[in-house]
Amino acid sequence: MLRIGVLRFVALPHSSSSSSSSSLLFNPISPKSLPPPPVIRTKLVSRSRTMAYTASSGSSSNLLFRQLFEKESSTYTYLLADVSHPDKPALLIDPVDKTVDRDISLVKELGLKLIYAMNTHVHADHVTGTGLIKTKLPGVKSVISKASKSKADLLIEAGDKIYFGDLFLEVRATPGHTLGCLTYVTGDGPDQPQPRMAFTGDALLIRGCGRTDFQGGSSHQLYNSVHSQIFTLPKDTFIYPAHDYKGFTVSTVGEEMLYNPRLTKDEEGFKSIMENLKLSYPKMIDIAVPANMVCGLQDLSERPAESVAK
Numbered sequence: 001m002l003r004i005g006v007l008r009f010v011a012l013p014h015s016s017s018s019s020s021s022s023s024l025l026f027n028p029i030s031p032k033s034l035p036p037p038p039v040i041r042t043k044l045v046s047r048s049r050t051m052a053y054t055a056s057s058g059s060s061s062n063l064l065f066r067q068l069f070e071k072e073s074s075t076y077t078y079l080l081a082d083v084s085h086p087d088k089p090a091l092l093i094d095p096v097d098k099t100v101d102r103d104i105s106l107v108k109e110l111g112l113k114l115i116y117a118m119n120t121h122v123h124a125d126h127v128t129g130t131g132l133i134k135t136k137l138p139g140v141k142s143v144i145s146k147a148s149k150s151k152a153d154l155l156i157e158a159g160d161k162i163y164f165g166d167l168f169l170e171v172r173a174t175p176g177h178t179l180g181c182l183t184y185v186t187g188d189g190p191d192q193p194q195p196r197m198a199f200t201g202d203a204l205l206i207r208g209c210g211r212t213d214f215q216g217g218s219s220h221q222l223y224n225s226v227h228s229q230i231f232t233l234p235k236d237t238f239i240y241p242a243h244d245y246k247g248f249t250v251s252t253v254g255e256e257m258l259y260n261p262r263l264t265k266d267e268e269g270f271k272s273i274m275e276n277l278k279l280s281y282p283k284m285i286d287i288a289v290p291a292n293m294v295c296g297l298q299d300l301s302e303r304p305a306e307s308v309a310k
């Protein structure tokens with residue numbers, strides 16, 4: 001396997017163009033080669049702060065976590081930040097265009113520095129907020145999978161690690177709802193959040209899963225993605241999906257392995273369920289898919305995306 005890209009946030013000038021600046025924008029530095037951040041960590045204080053910020057997640061002395069909701073498309077957006085790092089670097093997963101102002105206000109109120117606006121996949125039911133965020137906060141980088149064949153500042157793939165401060169997300173490929181679906185999982189390590197947290201996009205929903213009837217969807221692929229990439233995580237790993245239509249907010253791997261009415265079946269049973277969902281096409285699909293192929297910015301320049309160091 002190729003060496004995983006280590007995307008390390010460093011304080012650099014904001015720039016949104018020029019391919020020659022790519023090495024300035026993402027600095028592939030091993031965390032071990034950097035001096036420790038100049039911050040005195042008082043475990044009790046930082047832990048209690050995190051607890052106050054954290055909604056239904058596990059503990060980490062460094063992680064600030066928020067789950068946000070966009071009600072028209074029933075989409076969850078997630079805000080994560082390393083609040084022990086002096087810059088408080090943050091990222092958003094699956095922001096929606098309609099709630100970008102809310103999300104940016106929250107980022108500012110909490111004193112965070114947003115560095116990545118990430119997509120789990122090319123959504124069909126709403127326009128991503130990642131492009132709009134870039135126009136409002138020009139230093140932010142849009143992120144999506146290379147397999148999605150979309151345009152973004154950063155095209156990522158399985159095995160990459162997305163660093164924000166000393167915390168990171170591991171990238172797992174979970175195709176099946178769309179070809180380019182990714183699941184982001186918090187890091188495995190002593191200073192990373194415990195239990196781990198998996199941001200599954202539409203691959204795995206709570207007691208459900210993403211449909212497989214368009215955008216390169218495949219029930220065979222989705223079944224294998226969930227079983228090989230998500231159900232192999234520790235059972236206490238939290239599941240945070242991109243949507244919920246039933247009022248759920250969080251689940252765990254163990255809970256879904258026991259109670260997911262689709263994915264507890266064998267593959268043939270799963271395929272049969274997926275073939276008979278009889279869902280109507282998302283109302284926004286004809287607008288959302290082309291817009292999301294350019295991370296929500298129809299006029300994004302033609303410059304090539306930065307490649308991730310391997």
Ligand SMILES: N[C@@H](CCC(=O)N[C@@H](CSS)C(=O)NCC(=O)O)C(=O)O
Binds near residue numbers: 209
């Ligand atoms: N009614 C909504 C779309 C609902 C829908 O199709 N949701 C997708 C995820 S967004 S493409 C899905 O995979 N649902 C699975 C399920 O079992 O509900 C609209 O018109 O936007």
